Amino acid sequence: QVQLVESGGGLVQPGGSLRLSCAASGSIFSIYAMGWYRRAPGKQRELVATITAGGSTNYADSVKGRFTISRDNAKNTVYLQMNSLKPEDTAVYYCNTPRASLTWGQGTQVTVSS
Numbered sequence: 001q002v003q004l005v006e007s008g009g010g011l012v013q014p015g016g017s018l019r020l021s022c023a024a025s026g027s028i029f030s031i032y033a034m035g036w037y038r039r040a041p042g043k044q045r046e047l048v049a050t051i052t053a054g055g056s057t058n059y060a061d062s063v064k065g066r067f068t069i070s071r072d073n074a075k076n077t078v079y080l081q082m083n084s085l086k087p088e089d090t091a092v093y094y095c096n097t098p099r100a101s102l103t104w105g106q107g108t109q110v111t112v113s114s
Helices: none
Strands: 004-007 010-012 018-024 034-039 046-051 057-059 067-072 077-082 091-096 108-112
Touching (some): 018 034, 018 091, 034 067, 034 077, 046 067, 057 067, 077 091
Parallel strands (some): 010 108
Antiparallel strands (some): 018 077, 034 046, 034 091, 046 057, 091 108
């Protein structure tokens, strides 16, 4: 069973940047496509970025041009670089496969506020 641990969240001012990390246990991590999700207060969880095992990426329109997803298979880790953050990016961020097939981690809180 792959376990996911997200980290790197925090409080940042609008226009700022954060880099999130998702560490996965298990040696088969490299074969999974992975994604970053977020759940804002009062809203459903949404998928904002995905990366295939081969490194192809895709983004939700709301984050395109500002967020970058990447992965380091040797470290069993997927990252989300978030730039030009907006208050509407405030949410708990999670990683999982694009089909949400793994057990959810605890997530990491991102708060964008002045």
